[in-house]
Amino acid sequence: MANTDAGKIRFAPSGMLSIAPVGGSLAVPKDVGDGGDTIPAGYKALGYVTEEGVTLTPTIQTTPLPAWQSAAPVLYNVDSAAFQVQATLLEASKIVTETFFGTTWEEVMEDVGGTPTPTGTYVLNLSSLPELAEFSLVVDWKQKGHFWRVVLNRSMVSERGAITLQRTQSKQFQLTIDAMDLDGSLGKVYTNEVMAD
Template identity: 70%
Template sequence: MPSGNADKIRFAPDGMLYIAPTGTGLTLPTDAGDGATAPTGYKALGYVSENGVTLTPSITTTPLPAWQSAAPVLYNVDSASFQLQATLLEASKLVTETFFGAEWVAVEEDVAGTPTPTGEYRLDLSSVPELKEFSLVCDWTHKGHLWRAVINRAMVAERGAITLQRTQAQQFELTIDAMDSSGALGYILTSENMGTTP
């Protein structure tokens, strides 16, 4: 007889990524939310490609062999990481500034000695870019169960190429790494019963 429980299989048909600048004024979420509202102080990054979001916790270890055993007798942790990958679809101010790591500024021209907006905006790509730190929240739901991953301190580790085509939307592919925050990389919250139920 099967010993599994199909009711415990979970998908992620819906969700959202939220971002906020780190700082003393930011309060990290302490609950799984309602599946629709951004946590206080965070803003939604909008549509994500149909591939969804990939969360990757990983640990790199070094085995310690011993003379008396053919197998390692101990593993030492070399590094730990928590990584999020997603491809954003909206060419919004928030998404493009996060992707390029720079801010848009209004272009002005001198009209009779008065700086006047031209209606255009400029984003400068520095040869010595300043890496920006932020906080990230990933929400997802399935069958009424709410899940939330929270990264207190995060930074963009890799960016994908933007393809400009007639029939394909621009895509902003990001790989985001969690950074240490007082010994933690982040945490997961859920409304699902994870107590005594197997």
């Protein structure tokens, strides 16, 4: 068959999601990385993801412009552009639970003789007026020597799934993360593959 090459088919058998607070001295990655074996400086790994993996969804919504002289649109205008990352995380770590619940853990203190004393109990305060946290997201994956990386300079959790508590299934933290604009960019995709015809 003409113009076919099974050697160009790619899988993503392993990878990693990493996040970091936006701003400060954060150096957003500008290279392809190593497929998730090394977490970018200043970032924290979100750990294990369910076997369904990570879903990347670039979206462009347009409005067609019809014309009197044509039965088909003569132009499309861009209404909106988006880039979403969806994943279900498995680890009940500090970074995962804080990202999922949208707040930070605090240690509960008790007054012992006028001195605040740690109790060994931690609490997430769920506000009725939560502040949405903004962060940078890196998605790394690889197959053999082929490395890929998506970098979202600014992003935010736009949707959270339900946590099911069961005897035979681990807790899962389902997140949808949306890229946000930064100087006309939603993010970048890097690879070490030669992109030639």
